[in-house]
Amino acid sequence: MVVVGGGFAGLAAAVRLGRGGACVTVLERRPFLGGRAYSFADPVTGDVIDNGPHALMGAYTEALDFLGEIGARGKLDVQPRLHVAMADPTDGMAAVAAPALPGPLQAPAALLRYRLLTRGDRLRLVGGALRLVARAARRPDALAGVTVAEALAAAGQSPASRARFWDPLAIATLNEAPSRAAAAPFAAVMRRAFLSGAAAARFALSAVPLSGLYTTDAERVVADTGGTVRTGAAVATLALDGSRVRGVLLKDGTRLDADAVVLAVPCGALLRLLPSSLRALPAFRALEAVGTSPIVSVHLWLDRPVTWGGPFLGLLGTEAQWLFDCGPTTAGGHRLATVTSGARAWNDLDDATITARVLADAGAVLPSLRQAVVRRSLVIRERHATISLTPAADAVRPPTDTPIPNLFLAGDWIQTGLPATIESAVQSGRTAAAHALSLTTRS
Secondary structure: OEEEOOOHHHHHHHHHHHHOOOOOEEEEOOOOOOOOOOEEEOOOOOOEEEOOOOEEEOOOHHHHHHHHHOOOHHHEEEOOOOEEEEEEOOOEEEEEEOOOOOHHHHHHHHHHOOOOOOHHHHHHHHHHHHHHHHHHHHOOOOOOOOEHHHHHHHOOOOHHHHHHHHHHHHHHHHOOOOOOOEHHHHHHHHHHHHOOOHHHHOEEEEOOOHHHHHHHHHHHHHHHOOOEEEEOOOEEEEEEEOOEEEEEEEOOOOEEEOOOEEEOOOHHHHHHHOOHHHHOOHHHHHHHHOOEEEEEEEEEEEOOOOOOOOOEEEEOOOOOOEEEEEEEOOOOOEEEEEEEEOOHHHOOOOHHHHHHHHHHHHHOOOHHHHHOOEEEEEEEEEEEEEEOOOHHHHHHOOOOEOOOOOEEEOOOOOOOOOOOOHHHHHHHHHHHHHHHHHHHHHO
8 A cells, every 4th residue: 555645644544554454655755754744954053943843732632642653652741731821012921721620620720710811701711612612512514614703703702812812722723813714623622622631631742853753653663564665755646547546656757556545645735646537526626725824933043041931832912923942952052933823924024024023022021032142043934834724625625535445535634623733634644544454354
């Protein structure tokens, strides 16, 4: 079997295929694995940095299980309890922090203790979260066609609670503005992360560079089960024979035959790989209208430590959204990184302007940053980081199965009921592997 794509979805699929007895070949067009979640050596400092900081939640059960499956779970630093620090330039810092209560009560109690909202807004916040989840649970299509902003208005959320809790959470998880983003996957995040117990609400960060978290171990597991991982192997299209896929054609002209193919690639790449006869099918043709949304990360090398007592910090009322403490650098300084999701407003800005805005935003809540010397900065733009998950896009996200019985899809963008996250990617890859393995059971 062939898996096209070496990110979380493709590697999760390949590991499951190999452990299920299939002979699997992973094909990745780039010279390294990692998809849109990878690390690399900065050419100036030599420090290994991530293309953008990523945080996992305890609710990411499939992703965490995948890391355990490949022996990488110990590479995560997991919070003992939910704690998310937030900073406002005017009102200072506060945290969504869970107290030492029985598990199911921790996340709601954390919301009720959030000092940057009034007592009334905190009560409405918990009530709104419950109403949003209940609305989705009552009927599967209850939030179809509804945006996050519309759902929050219906749940009675104030402008302050929107600005200081809901909108930052929605943008971070959906990579899209609440006025555009689909409410259904957001409700799924709320149910799984905040209303499913203490462990689900905790955040986890990789203690190693992102590629080292999963790519090396996954490649080892694939090799141990008799499979092969090939980087620098760009697929041009599929080889079809009637109603089935017989393999893939590489751009160098070679053909690789396969009993089944898993395409674990972004939506746009999928459309480029499909032969015209498949692109014309309604399930695939509908994907042509699905757009993408960017993420911009800025890495800052400082001459001194700038900390706030935690691994990450939410920035409120600013363009930069999240600040991460990346720790000491090889040259003896300190590195911070910011992440801004849905960053269309920065598409036409140069790197110097973006860096200046990030420094101003972070410095507004961290006075010590204003005293630090920036030795180096690096702006990383993922212009097509995720699909633009509008209600219309959510409605046409395809399932794992396709009209071709031995062709399967995987990726954070296919219909998992979740936003385009690492969890969605791993879940889709494992589902695709299960469906592909069922072919061998039936044959």
